[in-house]
Amino acid sequence: MADRTWRIEVDRRLCAGTGLCLGTASGHMSLDRGRARPVEALVAPDQSVADAAATCPMEAITLRDAATGEILAPVR
Ligand code: SF4
Incomplete structure (x- = not known):
């Protein structure tokens, strides 16, 4: 898992x-307008990012394996 890269996607229409995610995944998320x-869209695996995707109340964050596109969080 450590050699994987994750891709963070935010659906701005849902956000x-x-x-909340700025606190959960400190340093990985920012607010823009x-x-x-x-x-950074591409990150090394970090549990705080998975937690942010899992706990976003709007399910606006999708976390994927950057190489395969597999959805890692949230688990639906
Ligand atoms: S937790 Fe979800 S709804 Fe809240 S700012 Fe982050 S992406 Fe947007």
Whole structure:
């Protein structure tokens, strides 16, 4: 798992701008005109990013394996 790269995607149409993910995945998310976006789309595996995708109240964050496109979080 450590050699994998994850891709963070935010659906800005779904994001409600709560800022919750900025606290959960500290340093990985920012707010841009009231909507979240990843600081870097491609990241090394980090549990805090998976937690942010799992706990976004709008399910606006999708976390994928960058190589395969497999959805890693949230689990639906
Ligand atoms: S937790 Fe979800 S709804 Fe809240 S700012 Fe982040 S992406 Fe947007």
